[in-house]
Amino acid sequence: MKYLTFLLLPIILFANLRYESNHNNELKILESFDIEPSFLNDPTMNEVRSDKTSISKNQHFFTAMNNAYIFIPTIKNILNKNNIPQEFLYLAMAESNFKTKAYSNKSASGLWQFMSRTGKGYNLKIDSYVDERRDLIKSTKAASQYLSSLHKRFGKWYLAAIAYNCGGGRLSKAIDRAGSDKLSVLLDEDKKYIPRESRYYIRKIVALALIGNDEQFMLKSEYEHLLNRANAYSIATVKLSSGESLKRVAKILNMPLENLKKLNRHLKYDFVPPYATKYDVYIPYLKLAEFKQNYFEAPIKNIYRVHIVSSGDNLSYIGQLYGVPYKMIMDFNSMKNSRLKLKQKLIIPTHSNEKMKKVRKRFSYVVKRGDSLGSISEVHKISVKNIKSYNQITGSLIRIGDKLKLYE
Template sequence: MTYIRLFTVLAAIAGSFWALSAQATNYSRFNEYPSATDTLKSKTDTITLSPEELALLVEYIPNEPNDVIQDRLSCIESEIPLEFNNFVRSHIDYFTIRNRKYSRMMLTRHNVYFPLFERYLQKYNMPQELKYLAIVESGLKPTAKSHAAAVGLWQFISSTGREYGLDQNKYVDERMDPEKSTDAALRFLRRLYNTYGDWELAMAAYNCGPGNVNKAIRKAGGGKKTFWEIFPYLPRETRSYVPNMTAVIYMMHYASEHNIFSDSILYEPQIAHLEVKQALNLEKLAEELHISPDQLMALNPELKKREIPEHMRNYKLRIPAERAQLLASVSDKDCILLAAAPYEAPVEEPAKSPVLLASSKTEKEPEIKNTDNAAVASEKVVYTVKRGDNLTAIANRHNVTIEQLKDWNNLRGSAINYGQQLTVHQPASAPVVLLASNKEQPESATTKTTTAKAAPEKKVQQDQLIYHVQPGDTLWNISQRYNGISVEQIKKLNRLKTNNIKPGQKLILS
């Protein structure tokens, strides 16, 4: 019994190598695989194989006869005709023999987008098989671009995209928005089907345009109105378009019968929508949400830059669903959005220090004179440039201007290098000026004495800390600079309805 089992194992191994060698010879006609004689290089009894050659021999690639392929196609339930002929067979061989890597990739990606496609196909009451058209168009890559400048999962050219409401500008290209482009593509296909009453002709028109399809119908005699009847008169690329669709549908249904399996399966991401009503720096937002900027951009492939400008109000930004809890409360959301606001270039003017004013609500604030000429003690600080630094960020960090940095360090341009040391002058202590609330200033020592004696008879009003807003300031960083006061307290003290502030504006901080 042992000898019989050993003989069976040896026979099976020998048979497998014989079959694989024969297949390698057969597939050499596709110019993709070397022949068995080229693969098996042997000078002695030892066979030496490269990793690629070994992988070729190990992978079993079935070569099914035509009647099996045709029978399998007939078993697929489809509203779209799945015609079988030698031309279709050559496309099936492409996906099951010559480009198996591409087929594995489609098996990996399809669960990311097919649920979205299926929802919209059901919405418009269209055949579910049309979801496979996105594989033919883009390989399920939302940022795909063709040589003809077609873009996205459904490969819209610019003019057709705009016709179906897909916005394209400096910041966004909605042809790469999976949801909006899917909705637009299905509306376009439904319109073409209503024109021709045939899904194969609708797909052909989607590829080459209704004008070319109409021209092919006229050349075919006018009475012939199916894809295969007008096949010879269609553009060359369109002649392969519908057969490609049939081959993709076959491959996605029978990949396992051709020994094609995915190494990993991706799934539709769980997302939440953040309605954006202000300018945002997406790298800073990603940091606040504790995700990578690349992950945030992958959820929003239609965005061309890592920022959302002020004019794109009410933009629905996709974020991971599990991060939505960070924005659950209004205060947390306001703080995160405030922290994600883009940097503003500082205005080139000397920074002003906060001034403590004792004033009455009914009196006009006294004008501060000659404060710019006052001698303020300062100290020199040496700052070492870090990775990612620029003059704007360094100036904001030290509350100085870019021109001051350039002047102190003899810089002609704005270029700085990692590790470079910059001199920065900082105030030794923030000057605070206490001004009397009376409009008339004391003129002599006698006047001062008289005023001092009269003071106890009047109720002394509480002092107010007034802060002059500097370029680049936000309510958040002001609240961090002055401990003990929150953003909401600043807004309440100054009767602010929004978080917007402007350079030169005066804020009450106490």
């Protein structure tokens, strides 16, 4: 028996040390949120934690972490620079599951799920070409500013997290009604000081942070490499000129286009906005040296198709031909109006090896007695508006013998 005890003693001691170490780590995580240690005993939080680590759910957790592997160090770095606890990384996970393209039924978008108005309030550009709520760096900087302002207002990080979910005004009213800003009071299930969603939300963030920092849980999985994230697996920012193509950049970097697009979901199309002299595009940090060595700016006419205007062309027809909005053609060619000139060269933002859209063949129709724009429209299945547009007709008057351009 003594011999057996002697053999088992190191194992028992190691297990106790491991438990003590993990417990201390959990307390540090709670401290980063300004939450009391007793919250580790919160039954609902532990239920969320248990659910997320169940066999059926932990794959979902690890998949989300693995998909964000390349940019998690960058997010943590931005949070750290703005004095935001790194555990707020898991607020982004709770919001979007680390999907930069995430879009909610309430029209919130991006990693941090900004509403359009809030995003614009933090200088995130949203237009026909970009939605910077999906820009993983700019949106994280905006979220850091927002969280800092909430922390300054409420004084505790768990309150900043709750306010991020339900709004500062609603939380202020809840604190006034409760007569306290203690988490245990605000989470009262009977009094319901804060919305049910917010009561779950703070528990979910804490549970995710505890799971993500549980070394033993990670080591038991096939994703233990997530514990060794290094800055080398982060991203770099490069400045690209107006209209530069992601397809071309991906080819220069010898990487799949889809991988480059995943880092640049803020671009609505696969190119830099035509109005931007220089614009931020993200590449894997490991590709930065290759970019500096091999990248060169090419004339935009060498990147895209060039269309030479012929008789009868208009922007609407050209746009249909190439599958490009006519407004985009105007933007790429710095056109102030839609007037075209014969043999004018237009840059069309579509790659030369892409198939053009099949459009209806244009033909002429000679106006006969009794014809009107309405009758011609009905017979040829083309709107009066388009007939007038194709033929520069301002009113509704047409004459016998007039030759009208139509489509079949």
